[in-house]
Amino acid sequence: MTNRLPCPPAPGPLEDYTAQFDPLFTRLAQRRGSRAYLAGLLLPRDRNKTLTALAGAEPVVGAQRQAVQGLQWFLTESSWDHQQVNQRRLDLLLADPATRPHDQGVLVLDDTGDRKAGRHTAHVARQYLGSLGKTDNGIVAVTSLWADERVYWAAHVIPYTPASRLAKGKRDPGFHTKPQLAAELVDAAQQVGIGFRAVVADCLDGDNTGFTEALGAAGVAYVLAVKPRKGAWAPADQAHTPREAAAELAWSSPAEPGDWTPVTRRFRDGHTQTWWAAEGALPAAGWGPDRRIRLVVATTDPATLPKLTTWYLITNLPRPGQPRTRAPFAPADLAEVVRLYSLRNWVEQSYKQVKGEFGWADFQVRGDRAIRRHWQLVCCAFSFCWRAGLAEHPAQPVPAEPATAAPPGAARGETTGHPRRSARDGVVAGDAAPGARLADPVGRAGALVAGVVDGAPAGPAAVAA
Numbered sequence: 001m002t003n004r005l006p007c008p009p010a011p012g013p014l015e016d017y018t019a020q021f022d023p024l025f026t027r028l029a030q031r032r033g034s035r036a037y038l039a040g041l042l043l044p045r046d047r048n049k050t051l052t053a054l055a056g057a058e059p060v061v062g063a064q065r066q067a068v069q070g071l072q073w074f075l076t077e078s079s080w081d082h083q084q085v086n087q088r089r090l091d092l093l094l095a096d097p098a099t100r101p102h103d104q105g106v107l108v109l110d111d112t113g114d115r116k117a118g119r120h121t122a123h124v125a126r127q128y129l130g131s132l133g134k135t136d137n138g139i140v141a142v143t144s145l146w147a148d149e150r151v152y153w154a155a156h157v158i159p160y161t162p163a164s165r166l167a168k169g170k171r172d173p174g175f176h177t178k179p180q181l182a183a184e185l186v187d188a189a190q191q192v193g194i195g196f197r198a199v200v201a202d203c204l205d206g207d208n209t210g211f212t213e214a215l216g217a218a219g220v221a222y223v224l225a226v227k228p229r230k231g232a233w234a235p236a237d238q239a240h241t242p243r244e245a246a247a248e249l250a251w252s253s254p255a256e257p258g259d260w261t262p263v264t265r266r267f268r269d270g271h272t273q274t275w276w277a278a279e280g281a282l283p284a285a286g287w288g289p290d291r292r293i294r295l296v297v298a299t300t301d302p303a304t305l306p307k308l309t310t311w312y313l314i315t316n317l318p319r320p321g322q323p324r325t326r327a328p329f330a331p332a333d334l335a336e337v338v339r340l341y342s343l344r345n346w347v348e349q350s351y352k353q354v355k356g357e358f359g360w361a362d363f364q365v366r367g368d369r370a371i372r373r374h375w376q377l378v379c380c381a382f383s384f385c386w387r388a389g390l391a392e393h394p395a396q397p398v399p400a401e402p403a404t405a406a407p408p409g410a411a412r413g414e415t416t417g418h419p420r421r422s423a424r425d426g427v428v429a430g431d432a433a434p435g436a437r438l439a440d441p442v443g444r445a446g447a448l449v450a451g452v453v454d455g456a457p458a459g460p461a462a463v464a465a
Contacts, residue, residue, distance in 0.1 A: 004022075004028070005028045007022070007028060007031040007032055007035070008032065008035075009035075010035040010038070010039055011039065013387075013388050013391070014035070014038065014039065014042070014384065014388075015035075017038075017092075017380075017384045017387060017388075018031075018034055018035050018038060020088065020092060021034060021085060021088055021089075021380075024080060024081065024084050024085055024088060025080055026079075026080075027078070029070070029073070029074070029078070030074060030078050030080055032070070033070060033071060033073070033074030033075075033078065034074070034377075036054070036055070036067070036070070036071060036074075037054060037071055037074060037075070037377050038377060038380060038381050038384065040053070040054025040055060040056075040071070041054065041358045041359065041377065041378060041381040042358075042381055042384070042385075043056075047059070048359060048362040049358065049359025049362040050359075050362055050363075050364050051063075051068050051071045051072055051075070051364065052065075052068050053359075053362075054071055055067040055068045055070075055071055075365060075370050075373055075374060076365055076367060076369075076370045080373075082369070082372050082373045082376045085373075085376050085377075085380065086156065086376050086379065087192065089376075089379060089380050089383050090155065090192050090194070092383070092387070093153055093383060093386075094192070094193060094194070096387065096390075098151070098386075098390040098391075099151050099153065099383075099386055099387070099390070101146045101148075101194045101195050101196065102148070102195055103195045103196065103197055104148060104197050105146055105147055105148035105195070105196050105197060105343070106146070106147055106148070106196050106197060106198055106199070106200045106223075106340055106343045106344070107144055107145070107146055107155070107186065107189055107194065107196040107198075107199050107200070108144065108145040108146075108147055108152075108199075108200050108201065108343065108344050108346065108347045109142070109143070109144055109182040109185060109186070109199060109200070109201040110142075110143055110145070110201065110202065110344075110347045111130070111140055111141065111142045111143065111160065111178050111182075112130065112131065112140065112141055112143060112351055113127065113128065113129035113130055113131055113132075113138050113139065113140040113141075114129065114131060114138055114139055114355070114360070114361035115129060115131075115132060115136055115137065115138040115361075116137060116138045116139050116361070117137060118137075119137075120366055121139070121365075121366045121371075122159070122161075122366060122367060122368040122371060123139050123140070123159040123160065123161050123162075123165065123368065123371070124137060124138060124139050125137070125162040125164045125165050126162075126164070127140060127160075127162050128140075139159065139361075139371075140159070140160040140162075140178075141157050141158065141159050141160065141375065142157070142158050142159075142160055142178050142181040142182055142185065143156070143157045143158075143185070143347070144156045144157075144182075144185040144186070144188070144189055145346065145347050145350055146189070146194055146196065147343045147346040147347075148343065149343070151386060151390075152343075152346040152347075152349070152350060153350075153379075153382065153383055153386060154350065154354075154379045154382065155185070155188070155189050155192075155194060156185050156188045156189065157372075157375050157376075157379070158181050158184065158185065159368065159371060159372065160176075160178055160181060161174065161175065161176075163175050177208075179208040179210060179211035180210075180211075182201065182211065183211060183214045183215070183218075186199055186215065186218070186220060187218070190220075197221065197340060198220075198221040198222050198223050198315070198317065198340050199215060199220055199221070199222040199223075199224075200222070200223050200224070200340055200341055200343060200344045201222070201224050201225070201344070202224075202225045202344065203224075203225045203226055203227045203230075212224065212293075212314070215316075216292075216316055219328060221315070221316055221317050221329045222314075222315060222316060223313055223314075223315045223317070223337055223340045223341045224313065224314050224315070225311060225312060225313055225341070226242055226312050226313070226314055227242075227312070228241065228242050228243040228246075228305075228307075228310070228312050229241045229242075229243055230242060230285075232282065232284035232285040238283065238284065239281075239282055239283075239284070240284060241282075242280065242282060242295060242297070242312035243305065243312070245280040245281060245282040245287075245295060245297075246278070246280055246297040246299075246302075246305055246310075246312070247305070248280075248281075249278045249280065249297070249302065251276075251302040251303060254274075257276065257302070259278045259279070260276040260277065260278045260302045261276065261277050261278065261334050261335075262274050262275075262276055263275045263276065263277050263298065263334060263335050263338050265338070265342065273300070274300075275298050275299065275300055275309075275338065276298070276299055276300070276301075276302045277296060277297065277298040277299075277334035277335070277337070277338055278296070278297050278302070278334070279294060279295070279296060279319065279334070280295035280296065280297050280312075281295065282295050287314060289319055289322070290319075290322055290323075292316060293314050293315070293316055294314065294315050294316075294317070294318075294319060294337075295312070295313070295314055296311075296313045296314075296315060296334060296337045296338075297310065297311070297312055297313070298310070298311045298313065298334075298337075298338045298341075299311070311338075311341060313337060313341055315332065315337055316329070317329050317330075317331065317332035317336075317337065318331050318332070319331060319332070319333065320332075320333050350382070353382065354378050354379075354382055358378045358381050358382060359378065360375065360378050
């Protein structure tokens with residue numbers, strides 16, 4: 001075996017983490033680059049995580065410094081495989097009992113977009129960007145994330161290439177819709193051994209018949225949101241949309257709930273909230289309590305079905321007591337369906353963290369490979385935070401759901417932006433002084449993990465007696 005030149009270590013436990021990837025970097029410059037890049041992502045900055053910021057150099061005028069040029073070479077020219085790096089990251093997550101996936105968690109599928117100027121960067125075009133809530137010039141990634149009530153981490157990410165970037169548009173062999181890419185991510189998760197109770201996604205995928213059929217054919221359970229006014233042809237006197245089906249359910253009052261069952265959701269700050277869930281029927285779409293696909297409605301108020309606090313969900317998980325000849329999955333009552341879908345919120349939390357702290361969209365490279373590499377290194381930084389934080393606090397209590405609801409702009413699986421946070425914004429650890437700046441990535445990782453854990457998901461929802 002060839003002896004490798006020793007590499008200057010990264011600070012503290014970051015060295016132990018980065019050393020796990022050393023076999024994938026055959027050259028000393030690559031191993032130095034991986035450590036410098038991750039350290040730069042973990043350090044607090046007051047500006048975007050561009051290459052000059054990662055290297056601690058001045059913007060523009062510092063671009064020619066050796067440290068900046070070294071990171072540029074590492075990201076764009078060096079011969080390492082970002083897919084192997086992601087596989088190694090997942091291997092570490094699967095091997096650690098604190099982050100190992102299990103069959104009561106979920107695989108969340110989503111897409112996220114960020115504004116990017118110009119026309120020469122790979123995958124950039126005018127398209128809908130959920131972070132802005134409108135069509136603009138930018139880049140979109142389709143992502144998968146594993147989550148349970150305590151931990152969540154990204155599994156895979158694929159950039160979406162709009163038809164306008166391809167020679168033959170939608171007829172081009174290289175064109176894939178977002179639901180098609182999402183289906184590929186499900187297969188990728190299964191290939192590496194990531195277990196989950198169900199795939200969870202918002203209406204982007206739930207409204208796509210081909211996507212739901214692909215999941216069913218693959219034997220994958222799912223809980224997907226659909227739009228309240230997603231229509232299906234039916235006689236005039238029957239329900240045509242999920243919203244109309246929900247309105248037909250009997251309800252008088254909390255004392256006389258009729259078709260509705262109370263479900264208690266518990267949040268990290270100690271407060272609880274009573275939601276109501278019911279089995280809906282939309283025969284025109286083939287959805288019903290004893291059909292292959294169930295329609296479940298969950299809301300805070302069955303009388304008015306508020307837009308922002310009502311979920312219309314379809315699932316192929318059978319209800320308790322339903323014959324299981326049509327589905328190979330264990331039954332799920334209303335409380336479990338609500339619990340599974342509520343875990344989707346943690347993809348919003350992860351976007352806030354990888355964008356606000358690690359510079360997910362701050363790259364200033366144009367090539368496809370360099371963009372994918374940057375995203376994988378951001379995922380490594382985020383995974384390191386979990387590793388470092390859970391090592392310091394192995395007996396963390398099961399966290400609760402966030403104390404506040406997702407912002408209105410997040411209804412499509414997006415945050416309303418990714419502002420930078422200071423120590424006063426609750427990202428640093430509880431024992432850090434207000435406004436404190438942690439000078440090394442190890443301390444910063446501990447602070448970030450505290451923020452991650454503070455915003456982590458809740459214990460399972462329970463049906464009130």
